[in-house]
Amino acid sequence: MHRLPQTNKELTERAGYFEVSGAHLYTVLHEVPNPVARLLLVGPFASERQNTYIPLVRWARYLAARDIEVLRFDYRGIGESTGAFDETTFEDWSQDVRLLSAWFAQRSPAVPLTLHGLALGAVLAGRAFDQGIGDALLLWAPPANANLALRSTLMRWVGLEQIFKFGNNRRSTADYVRELEQGSPLEVEGYQWSTRLWQESFGFSLPETLKSEATAELAYQRPVRITTLGKEAAPLAKGGSMGYDDLKDFTWLYAPHADWIAETASQFTMAGAHAASN
Amino acid sequence: MQQAIEKRELMEVEVLGVRLRGTLHRPAQSHSSRPPAGGNQERIAVLFLNSLALPRAATGDSAVYWADAVAERGYPAYRFDLPGLGDSDGETTTGLLDFINSGGYAEIAAALTKELSARGHLSGVVIAGHCAGSVSALYAAAGCRQCSGLVLMDPYFHLPVAKRPRTRELFSDWVRRSAVGKILSHLYDRVRQFRLLLRGDALPSNANTALLKRWKHVAATGLPILMFKAPGIKATASKPRIGEFDYLKHVLKLAGRRSRVQIKTLEVADHSFANRVGREAVCLGIESWLLTNFPLEDLATTAVPASPSSFGCKQGNSTMTLRPPSNRDCALEGR
Numbered sequence: 303m304h305r306l307p308q309t310n311k312e313l314t315e316r317a318g319y320f321e322v323s324g325a326h327l328y329t330v331l332h333e334v335p336n337p338v339a340r341l342l343l344v345g346p347f348a349s350e351r352q353n354t355y356i357p358l359v360r361w362a363r364y365l366a367a368r369d370i371e372v373l374r375f376d377y378r379g380i381g382e383s384t385g386a387f388d389e390t391t392f393e394d395w396s397q398d399v400r401l402l403s404a405w406f407a408q409r410s411p412a413v414p415l416t417l418h419g420l421a422l423g424a425v426l427a428g429r430a431f432d433q434g435i436g437d438a439l440l441l442w443a444p445p446a447n448a449n450l451a452l453r454s455t456l457m458r459w460v461g462l463e464q465i466f467k468f469g470n471n472r473r474s475t476a477d478y479v480r481e482l483e484q485g486s487p488l489e490v491e492g493y494q495w496s497t498r499l500w501q502e503s504f505g506f507s508l509p510e511t512l513k514s515e516a517t518a519e520l521a522y523q524r525p526v527r528i529t530t531l532g533k534e535a536a537p538l539a540k541g542g543s544m545g546y547d548d549l550k551d552f553t554w555l556y557a558p559h560a561d562w563i564a565e566t567a568s569q570f571t572m573a574g575a576h577a578a579s580n
Numbered sequence: 581m582q583q584a585i586e587k588r589e590l591m592e593v594e595v596l597g598v599r600l601r602g603t604l605h606r607p608a609q610s611h612s613s614r615p616p617a618g619g620n621q622e623r624i625a626v627l628f629l630n631s632l633a634l635p636r637a638a639t640g641d642s643a644v645y646w647a648d649a650v651a652e653r654g655y656p657a658y659r660f661d662l663p664g665l666g667d668s669d670g671e672t673t674t675g676l677l678d679f680i681n682s683g684g685y686a687e688i689a690a691a692l693t694k695e696l697s698a699r700g701h702l703s704g705v706v707i708a709g710h711c712a713g714s715v716s717a718l719y720a721a722a723g724c725r726q727c728s729g730l731v732l733m734d735p736y737f738h739l740p741v742a743k744r745p746r747t748r749e750l751f752s753d754w755v756r757r758s759a760v761g762k763i764l765s766h767l768y769d770r771v772r773q774f775r776l777l778l779r780g781d782a783l784p785s786n787a788n789t790a791l792l793k794r795w796k797h798v799a800a801t802g803l804p805i806l807m808f809k810a811p812g813i814k815a816t817a818s819k820p821r822i823g824e825f826d827y828l829k830h831v832l833k834l835a836g837r838r839s840r841v842q843i844k845t846l847e848v849a850d851h852s853f854a855n856r857v858g859r860e861a862v863c864l865g866i867e868s869w870l871l872t873n874f875p876l877e878d879l880a881t882t883a884v885p886a887s888p889s890s891f892g893c894k895q896g897n898s899t900m901t902l903r904p905p906s907n908r909d910c911a912l913e914g915r
Contacts, residue, residue: 317590317601317667318581326585330667355635356665356672381637382603382644384585464756465813472757492640492854549633549672 313366322401325378325385329402332366332373339567341365341416342406342436343374344399344423349455349491351381353537354420357552364556370563371413373406380493388487388494392426392448392506399430414570416440416563420538422451425508431522432509438525438566440559441512443539449503452495453479454540459490525566529559587651593660593699595691601667602636602660605651624728624874625656625702626866629689629720632712633676635666640854642862646708649863654876658696662716663688680712681739681788686719690727697726704728706874708866710853711736715791721803722794729804729873731866733853737795737827739786769814772823784825792834799835804873806842808862810849817845842869 314333319326343362346354362372377395379387399417407415414437419427424444431439445451453475460475479500482488488495511521518526531539535555583590589604607623628643630636636659637644647657662685663670673679693705707724708731709717715735721727744752755761783789799805809828815821818828828843835841844865849858 315601315667316581317592318583319585319588319590320581326582329581331581349640352634352637352639356633359667360672381635381641384588387641464753489855492642492852492856492859494856549674549676 313363315363315366320375320402320405322378322398325383327375327378327398327402328382329373329375330362332362332371334366334369334371336369336411337371337413338369338571339414339416339563340371340373340406340409341418341440341563342399342403342427343372344417344419344427344430345374345377346421346423347451347455348377348380348387348493349459350421350537351376356549357538358420360552361556364553365560365563368560368564370560370567371409373402375402388496391499392502396426396429399426400433400435403430403435414438414567416566418442419444421445421454422448425451425506428508428512431524431526432511436524437570438563439512439518439522439527440563441526441528443531443535444508444512444528446508446513447504448506449500452500452503456490458540525562525569527559527562531555587648591658591660593692593695595695596688598663598688599669600660600663600688600692601669602658603647605647605657605659607654607656608652623656623700623702623876624704624706624870625658625696625700626650626706626708626731626870627693627696628657628659629685629707629709629713629716630662630665631710632680633665636661638710638854639852640859642852642854642859643710645859646863646866650866650870653867653870655870655874656700656702660692677712677740680715681791683716683719683790683794685716686723689716689720690724693720693724693726702726704874706731706870708733710734711851715788718791718794718798721798727803729806730798731806731808731869733808733862734810734851735807737788737792737831738784738825739788765814769822776823776825781830783830787825792831795831796834796836799831799839799841802838802840804840804842804869805835806844806865806869808849808853808865809843809845810851810853810858811847812851817847817849840873 316331316333318329318331320329321327343358345351345358358374362374365372375398376383377390377398378385379390379394403415403417415435416438417427417431417436418440419425420442422445424441425448427436427439428441428444430436445454456478457475460473460478464472478488482495482497482500485497487497512518512526512528515526515528518528533539535552538552538555587606587608589606591602591604593600593602626647628636628638628647631638643659647659650657661668664672679685689707693707696702697705705726706729707717707720707727709715710733714730714732717730717732718735721730755765783792809817811817813821815824820826820828832839832841832843844861846853846858846861846865848861849855853859853862
């Protein structure tokens with residue numbers, strides 16, 4: 303049996319519940335004794351959680367083994383968190399990011415905080431960063447808005463649905479979108495998408511300044527890295543072909559980004575020390 | 581951060597040298613006017629295992645829903661990630677499907693059952709699993725005295741191929757889209773049906789004989805087993821696709837007369853059982869089965885007929901109309 307590379311460090315992972323209005327968020331803190339940086343992992347949309355869970359847990363462990371403390375969590379109404387998905391809004395999930403960032407940034411010792419968002423999480427992390435949260439921003443596969451994240455999930459789901467359908471019984475993504483837009487909720491992989499959620503997703507965008515690294519760094523004066531993920535990054539990116547039990551080695555993706563996080567944190571710390579000495 | 585909230589508690593258990601993480605759904609006290617004598621001694625808990633590589637919440641968080649519902653009814657429910665999956669420690673391997681199909685998780689799932697039984701002072705544990713999780717549950721039950729019952733959702737008794745060649749996928753897609761493909765598909769089924777007739781009762785070459793052996797061992801002892809079946813590709817929940825070997829019929833025959841196997845066919849469910857009507861049907865099925873086989877002392881006289889609200893199952897907007905099944909990400913369907 304082929305085994306994937308493992309980290310050797312004995313690491314502490316603490317799962318807990320974080321109380322927010324009307325719900326408890328499930329969190330896992332990958333604790334590091336003397337961290338060089340902290341990273342809040344802002345994950346993808348509901349249905350994508352199950353597909354990306356293992357690569358993201360491994361990413362968190364990879365970082366923790368390199369002295370970067372990580373906090374990952376489930377949005378309210380999803381996964382291990384409590385709350386009703388049907389009643390949750392993008393604004394609620396934004397609030398989850400803000401509240402957890404604030405809690406995480408207050409941990410001691412004070413070290414730079416990176417927000418890292420994947421897919422829909424990139425929109426949420428980008429918007430939080432735009433509001434002044436975090437010292438650096440890392441985006442993987444950011445869509446321009448939440449609707450694109452929902453749409454790609456829908457397309458994948460429709461593809462799976464069609465496996466069971468023949469000829470005229472096969473419905474297209476456009477058919478389901480029409481249904482949603484006409485006011486009928488749509489159940490996608492156990493999650494009830496409301497028309498409200500769909501409509502709100504169009505206006506829930508990544509800030510314009512985050513369309514490129516150059517404009518972002520200029521505007522925010524804080525490090526920003528934006529990475530487009532190709533099919534080879536499936537299941538972190540959509541469209542790639544995977545077997546049911548493919549558990550990939552993502553070291554090629556983890557390594558350069560871990561280096562970038564450590565490097566930006568080090569620059570930030572040095573700049574802080576320089577400013578203090580002046 | 582809190583380790584526990586009103587109805588749930590996060591757990592870490594060291595089993596066979598591996599740290600496993602999971603969630604306990606505490607049983608509702610409102611269903612019990614007094615604690616059972618000797619704490620939980622008379623109590624049965626339900627343990628949900630991962631379905632293949634999915635985290636313990638499962639597709640659409642259906643396992644969370646079921647565990648909440650079971651606990652609401654008075655039975656403690658645990659959901660644990662097996663090694664290398666979800667939040668648990670342990671090495672993740674490629675070839676996970678083969679690993680599971682050969683009983684790779686049997687030992688640790690059995691040890692976990694034993695540990696939870698001891699920690700919770702339980703009289704036994706019902707092990708529940710979906711798809712590949714049901715395979716692990718069955719293997720574990722065969723080697724575990726503390727296992728008091730099994731809930732198996734769409735178990736399979738053959739050795740599926742984890743990844744089909746791309747050309748085969750494309751061909752299958754073309755078959756499903758085109759009118760000619762539909763005819764070819766029916767023709768293919770008939771040819772397979774003919775071959776099946778020639779073969780008689782002989783098992784297909786890709787049957788998981790080791791698993792079937794465990795099944796025979798476990799079912800024949802009279803262990804209560806509840807099995808849910810959802811429709812597959814060109815198949816109903818109760819009947820396989822034309823030309824496919826009828827494993828359901830075969831395992832019932834293997835189980836023998838003493839067996840206590842109950843099968844629920846859910847035409848409204850998809851393979852994941854995560855769609856609303858599907859997961860509600862699973863809720864109701866588990867409830868009535870638990871009450872029949874493991875009645876709670878203080879509930880025995882007050883047990884009410886199964887209904888979604890009585891089991892904490894939320895009533896969705898969906899009606900119980902037949903819906904075409906979905907594949908979902910597990911996708912062992914169509915194997």
